[in-house]
Structures are given as C-alpha cells and as structure tokens.
Amino acid sequence: MNDVAFVAGAYLVALGALAAYAATLVRRLRAARAARAAIDRRGATPTTEAATQPQAN
Amino acid sequence: MLSDILVLAKKDLRIEMRSPSAAIGAITLGVIGLIVTGLATGPDPVRLRTIAPGLAWLAVLYAAIVVSERLDRVDRTDDAFSDLWLSVRDRRAIFAGKVLALALILWMITLALLVAAVVLLNMAPSPVAVAVVPLAGLASLAIATGAALVTAVMGSSSQRILLLPVALLPLLVPALLAASQATAALLEGRPEAALPWSGLLTAQAALFGGLGLLVYEAGAAPE
Amino acid sequence: MTSLRRVLAPPALVAVVAVATVIGLGLFVIPPDRLQGQVQRIMYVHVPSAWIAYLAFFVTLGASIRYLWRRDLGADRLAAASAEVGLVFTGVTIVTGTIWGKATWGIWWDWDPRLTTTALLFLIYAGYLLIRASLADRVRRARASAVIGIVGFANVPIVHFSVLWWRSLHQPPTVIRPGDPSIDHLLLAELLASVLAFTVLFLYLLDRRLDLERARDEADQALLVSS
Numbered sequence: 001m002n003d004v005a006f007v008a009g010a011y012l013v014a015l016g017a018l019a020a021y022a023a024t025l026v027r028r029l030r031a032a033r034a035a036r037a038a039i040d041r042r043g044a045t046p047t048t049e050a051a052t053q054p055q056a057n
Numbered sequence: 058m059l060s061d062i063l064v065l066a067k068k069d070l071r072i073e074m075r076s077p078s079a080a081i082g083a084i085t086l087g088v089i090g091l092i093v094t095g096l097a098t099g100p101d102p103v104r105l106r107t108i109a110p111g112l113a114w115l116a117v118l119y120a121a122i123v124v125s126e127r128l129d130r131v132d133r134t135d136d137a138f139s140d141l142w143l144s145v146r147d148r149r150a151i152f153a154g155k156v157l158a159l160a161l162i163l164w165m166i167t168l169a170l171l172v173a174a175v176v177l178l179n180m181a182p183s184p185v186a187v188a189v190v191p192l193a194g195l196a197s198l199a200i201a202t203g204a205a206l207v208t209a210v211m212g213s214s215s216q217r218i219l220l221l222p223v224a225l226l227p228l229l230v231p232a233l234l235a236a237s238q239a240t241a242a243l244l245e246g247r248p249e250a251a252l253p254w255s256g257l258l259t260a261q262a263a264l265f266g267g268l269g270l271l272v273y274e275a276g277a278a279p280e
Numbered sequence: 281m282t283s284l285r286r287v288l289a290p291p292a293l294v295a296v297v298a299v300a301t302v303i304g305l306g307l308f309v310i311p312p313d314r315l316q317g318q319v320q321r322i323m324y325v326h327v328p329s330a331w332i333a334y335l336a337f338f339v340t341l342g343a344s345i346r347y348l349w350r351r352d353l354g355a356d357r358l359a360a361a362s363a364e365v366g367l368v369f370t371g372v373t374i375v376t377g378t379i380w381g382k383a384t385w386g387i388w389w390d391w392d393p394r395l396t397t398t399a400l401l402f403l404i405y406a407g408y409l410l411i412r413a414s415l416a417d418r419v420r421r422a423r424a425s426a427v428i429g430i431v432g433f434a435n436v437p438i439v440h441f442s443v444l445w446w447r448s449l450h451q452p453p454t455v456i457r458p459g460d461p462s463i464d465h466l467l468l469a470e471l472l473a474s475v476l477a478f479t480v481l482f483l484y485l486l487d488r489r490l491d492l493e494r495a496r497d498e499a500d501q502a503l504l505v506s507s
Contacts, residue, residue, distance in 0.1 A: 006383040013379070017372050021365075210424040278423075
C-alpha cells in the first residue's frame, strides 16, 4: 500500500466517524423529544431509549 | 477515627474469616488459571514461569472485585448501611476500614497464589524473593483502595458484579503492571528493577486513597 | 452557565466550514513533510483528535468536581456529555494513530506508550458511560460517575508512566516521534489551525450532546410525574 492510501484511509475513517456521531446525536435528540411529547400528551407508554431506562431498584 | 477504622476493619475480616467463600473462590480461580494456561500454551516451563506473576496478579484483581463486592453487599443487607453511616463520627472511617480489611485479605490471597505458582511451576526463587511479601502488601493496598472506592459509589445496583470489572480494571492497569513486573523482578533476583515499580504502586495507592478520603462522603452516602 | 453556552457553542455551519478548511489545506495545499512525506498529513487529524480527547475528559473532571461540590445536575450532564464526545475523539485518535503506525513503523499496534495510554483512557471512559447507563437512580448515577470521572482523569499520569516503563523494559522506541523539533513552520501552523478547528467542532458536538442529555432528563422526569 502506498502512503497516499494510508492518508486517505485515515481521513475517511476519522471524518466518517465524526459525521456518523453527529448524525446519531441529531437522531437521539429527536427521539428523546418525541418521547417527552408522547408522555406529555397521554402519559403514554415509553417508546424510546430515553424513557425506557430501568426504574430504580 | 482510628478506633472506628480498626473496629470496622476487624468486622470485615471476621466476616471473611467465618466464611471465606470469596477468598477461597479467588485462590481456586487463580490456581485454575495457572493450570489451564499451562494446558493452553503447552508445557514449556520457561514460558509458564514468565507469565506466572502476571497471571497471579490478574487473579488478585478479580479477587479484589469479588471480595470487595461481597463485603459491601453484607454492609447493605437489611439497610444496615444507613445505620452504619449514622453511627460513625467521621464517614471516612468507613472507607479507610474497608480499605484496610480488603488490603489484608488480598495480601493473604496473593501470598497463597504466589506460593502455589512457585510450587506448581517448580520455580527456584532467589533469596531476595522474600521482598515479595512487603511488595505484595503494597500492591494489595493500591488495589484495595481503588476497589473499595468504586464499589462504594456504585451503591446497590443489581448489575454491580458485572460492571465493577468494567469500571475497575482499566483504572488499576498501573497497579497490575507494577505488581507483575516487580514480582517477576524479585523472583528473578533483580531487586533494583523492582524499586521504581514499588514507587508507582505507592503513587497509585496514594492517589486512590487520597481521592477516596476526599470524595467518599459525597459519593457513597446511602440513597 | 446557559449564557456561557450561548457564547461558546458555534452553529453547525461554522464547525463544518472550519474543519473542512483545515482538512482541505492539510490534504492539498500544505507540502508533504521532508522526513515523513505524505504520511505526516495524518497528524492533522490525529493530533487535534488527541488534544480534544484530553480536553473533553478534562471538562468531565471539572464538571464532576463541581457536581460533588454543589450537587448541580447540570454539571453532571456536562460531565456525561463531554465524556461521550471525548470517547468518540479518543476512538478517532486510536484509529488514525494505528494507521499512521502501520505506514511508518510497518505494524498496526506497537504498544507505543502514548497510544497505549490513550487506549486505556478509551476503556476507562467506556466504563464510565456503561456505569452511567446501568444506574437507574438519577442521584446515584450522578455520584458514581462523578467519582469515576475524577479518579479516571487523575489516574492518567500514573497510567502513562506505567506503560512507558513497561514498554521501555522490552524495546526502546526507535522511530521518529511526531513531536520532532525539526517540524516546519508551515506544518506547525497547519497543525495549530487543525487543533483550533477541531475545538470548534468539539464545542458544537458538546452543545448538541448537552441538549440530548437535558431532553432525556426531562423525558424521565415527565415519565415519573405521569406514572
């Protein structure tokens, strides 16, 4: 493998990971807000990870 | 405060002495580890002797988790921990007592495991290997401070026994490296190589112990 | 704290433009390094990621201290948010570091002390986040993670020394270090610019992650109230 391939690989992995992380943040935020809205609307059963964390022992 | 520490440590030692299930389990696990590793890597005595100190200390780390979790669980049975919290003048005594008891138990476990390793692997330790005894005490103290602190702040979570290794093992990597390398150096009769490692163990014990005394009351108060 | 956030948190566009600019410069404009050639360009993502990782965990440390001191759940949210963003940058640091290692040393993993310390840091904060996720009681979660956030960071110098000594026993480091003093001025300027741009990106991600942490707390709160 030549050096340019290593550089390209490193940049692709780094920027890909950061972009993917930013995307998950947006998705998770939307899910948490939707869960909140659902609870406010009808005291609904939780539908997302934000609202499904286990209750205290 | 000192008398509180001693009373609490004595209580924990008595619990472990009356039914040493955690200590026996840890020693058994360590011996099984030595034998199984021997079977897995082939019966090359030189290689086995090289990895024995690291293996023994890894077993001690697991022992620290098991024993610390058990002692803390006993404290929390029937909400006894709330009473304990109210009964001492200085809450840091609870932490210090736990560290003291845990360190002594781990010390015994370590010495038992190292003797087992010497016998099983037919090692011929040099005379300076006697210095392993104080070194093991120092390393046990470093491991005990970390284990006692992390166990205490996790509270009575049901998944604690699974999560303790996840939280604790990366934190205790310096202690593991230092203890393994210093033990190997002493068994091979190179005491000068063990000296910097014991400095590192002291630093780790001081860090966890000092921070533990600072944050214990804020971090471990009963729910 | 809210007003400080307003000042510090950059809009998404600013973060994207800043990072795109330094990467365009680093890949296409800045000349290759005299000694290391093209491979040195990896440093323009590797070094800033490492800097951000340590900065993020330092923020977690500060926020953890504040939580234990003031019992301020906002500080706990900041600690958690910073730890997660820091973990992502730590991952980027490790992966780009191994790629650089393969190109330079010929092997992916050399137990290089700095990289090994960073890998252990990754495990410590992965543990931190797992512990957080497993503790349901809000106050217990905040307290346990605050203690781990403090101990974990204070432990870093000891971890580094232990790995350094452990490594030096077996074979001395032989290859050119990235901290080579002969580094060119232009290259150094680009490196600093990358650090700055990644800091902007970090602040953006941290701000988003804080929003998320707050939204989750609010959802949990609403659930408790409604049930």
